[in-house]
Amino acid sequence: MIPPRFEYHAPKTVGEAVALLGQLGSDAKLLAGGHSLLPMMKLRFAAPEHLIDINRIPELKGIREEGGTVVIGAMTVENELISSPILQAKVPLLCEAAKLIADPQVRNRGTIGGDIAHGDPGNDHPALSIVIDASFVLEGPNGRRTVAAVVVDQRGFELLGGFWLRCPAKVRRHQVDHRGQRHGRGMGWLRCLGCQHAEQSTQQGNA
Numbered sequence: 001m002i003p004p005r006f007e008y009h010a011p012k013t014v015g016e017a018v019a020l021l022g023q024l025g026s027d028a029k030l031l032a033g034g035h036s037l038l039p040m041m042k043l044r045f046a047a048p049e050h051l052i053d054i055n056r057i058p059e060l061k062g063i064r065e066e067g068g069t070v071v072i073g074a075m076t077v078e079n080e081l082i083s084s085p086i087l088q089a090k091v092p093l094l095c096e097a098a099k100l101i102a103d104p105q106v107r108n109r110g111t112i113g114g115d116i117a118h119g120d121p122g123n124d125h126p127a128l129s130i131v132i133d134a135s136f137v138l139e140g141p142n143g144r145r146t147v148a149a150v151v152v153d154q155r156g157f158e159l160l161g162g163f164w165l166r167c168p169a170k171v172r173r174h175q176v177d178h179r180g181q182r183h184g185r186g187m188g189w190l191r192c193l194g195c196q197h198a199e200q201s202t203q204q205g206n207a
């Protein structure tokens with residue numbers, strides 16, 4: 001199927017992308033790996049007039065260590081999470097979780113930022129981010145802010161620039177193998193790993 005017509009933009013820096021977001025407002029959508037957005041456009045569930053392709057912004061890619069923190073760019077794809085020596089050493093949970101996501105083709109294009117920003121409760125990374133106590137870096141027309149994953153409310157025109165994680169991460173590897181898979185994923189990551197916030201909100205929701 002062919003998506004509706006749109007105008008294509010390819011900024012080369014985060015500053016340019018954020019300026020476009022501010023200027024185009026709700027007529028625009030960011031394009032990362034396209035694995036969720038493009039099918040939605042083809043099915044006419046989304047019809048943005050402008051696509052802002054953030055694949056050509058080097059500062060959004062890669063995994064590095066800064067002091068006691070692991071920084072993951074929003075445009076890092078699942079396969080890079082799996083093969084990262086930094087994550088294998090410091091946050092093996094992320095490597096193992098990424099291996100469970102979709103298939104090699106999706107893992108080769110789908111980004112951690114797109115997985116989080118898409119807002120699908122069945123996606124793995126939003127819940128995983130809470131479990132490992134990550135923070136998100138959000139860039140918008142009003143500047144940059146860093147927000148804990150557990151409280152994040154991404155506002156209309158903000159770009160998810162990256163993902164910060166204090167190390168060592170608190171989750172142990174064997175918990176993923178035996179409990180994460182058995183309980184399914186998404187909210188399952190939270191509940192089976194005993195995330196206090198998830199338990200509390202579930203209890204409040206049931207009250």
Ligand SMILES: Cc1cc2nc3c(=O)[nH]c(=O)nc-3n(C[C@H](O)[C@H](O)[C@H](O)COP(=O)(O)OP(=O)(O)OC[C@H]3O[C@@H](n4cnc5c(N)ncnc54)[C@H](O)[C@@H]3O)c2cc1C
Binds near residue numbers: 075103112115
């Ligand atoms: C067959 C298949 C199976 C899948 N299985 C799984 C699975 O098991 N587990 C799982 O977690 N996911 C799964 N996914 C989803 C996959 O991980 C997607 O790639 C992901 O949801 C979206 O990432 P993307 O980079 O393709 O983003 P896109 O499709 O390009 O974008 C998705 C949305 O996020 C927004 N966005 C993207 N990047 C940013 C950013 N940096 N800042 C702000 N907004 C942004 C876009 O505007 C869009 O609204 C599957 C997808 C497919 C097609």
